[in-house]
Amino acid sequence: MDPEESAGGGVRSVRRALDILSLLTEDQPAVPLRSIVENTGLPKTTVVRLVQTLEDYGLLWATAAGYMAGPGLWRWAHLAASSWELPPETVKLLRELLHRHGETVNVMTRRGMHRVCVAQQESPQPLRHVVRVGDQLPLWAGAASKILLSGASDTLLERIAVDSPHGHEHAEQLRVWRDQADEAGCAVSQGERDSGLTAVAVPIRTGSGTLVASLSISGPSSRISTESIPEITADLREVSARLTSQGFDHPLSPRN
CATH class of the missing domain: 3.30.450.40 (GAF domain)
Structure with missing residues (x-):
């Protein structure tokens, strides 16, 4: 099996990134790094790398309260809204x-x-x-x-x-x-x-x-x-x- 392929199918790193984004909800619009580590069960070094990548693409945004949805999601949100x-x-x-x-x-x-x-x-x-x-x-x-x-x-x-x-x-x-x-x-x-x-x-x-x-x-x-x-x-x-x-x-x- 490809080392990037997860047991449930798909690419492991992509699934991990999506798991992080899924922690953001209306009740929890910002998630501290510590909570991301606790909720995903991933090593802190792995979480830091994933978060940095998501930040680079504008999908996360660092604030004093933690990481919130980034402005890069606006484009996708607009596309989803216009389609659905x-x-x-x-x-x-x-x-x-x-x-x-x-x-x-x-x-x-x-x-x-x-x-x-x-x-x-x-x-x-x-x-x-x-x-x-x-x-x-x-x-x-x-x-x-x-x-x-x-x-x-x-x-x-x-x-x-x-x-x-x-x-x-x-x-x-x-x-x-x-x-x-x-x-x-x-x-x-x-x-x-x-x-x-x-x-x-x-x-x-x-x-x-x-x-x-x-x-x-x-x-x-x-x-x-x-x-x-x-x-x-x-x-x-x-x-x-x-x-x-x-x-x-x-x-x-x-x-x-």
Whole structure:
């Protein structure tokens, strides 16, 4: 094996650099060098070299509080925004969906063994389900996951199962959920990943019928009752159909 190749695939030094950048969050906009060493488990000399390289490319910026996101990320952020931001008419439909039900609305796509949030309208209620745009979540549970597993190979389902808390045996459950969602054209989850959370999801398709994303509503099970699920599902289906009719021109497509 190439010394730069990591056991999980990819280039080790690149993965290490990305691990450092991933430490930056809204709650932690600056990370001291000591915290980087502690969180990555890398030798301090290695961390220093990686940080210096990221600084050279403007991806990190040294401050008294620690290292923060550098100005070099602005260009990439602009490119990502111009490619991934939904058009105003689509955002309007999602916002109206939020106003009708008062619960968080998410659009997610599948990438490998994960689902990625690409758009959201967050519930204004104090107790709500929050997933930030760009967040990557597992595919082993959840209404959106069941929708996004459509067309997934048995090999991928087995990989997802092994990576879940339930182990290899969970693959059969994933197959059942995949088939049920395909047949029903919708999916529901209740406390499968987060206790007390209910979610309802439907597929978003292109005009030719290709699945590109899931559209979901999620919130506390105490507010999303079993009786309300049919109404929510019907509304999600209507909005999804309108998105399709608008021409869902977006770089979304499942990638194995």
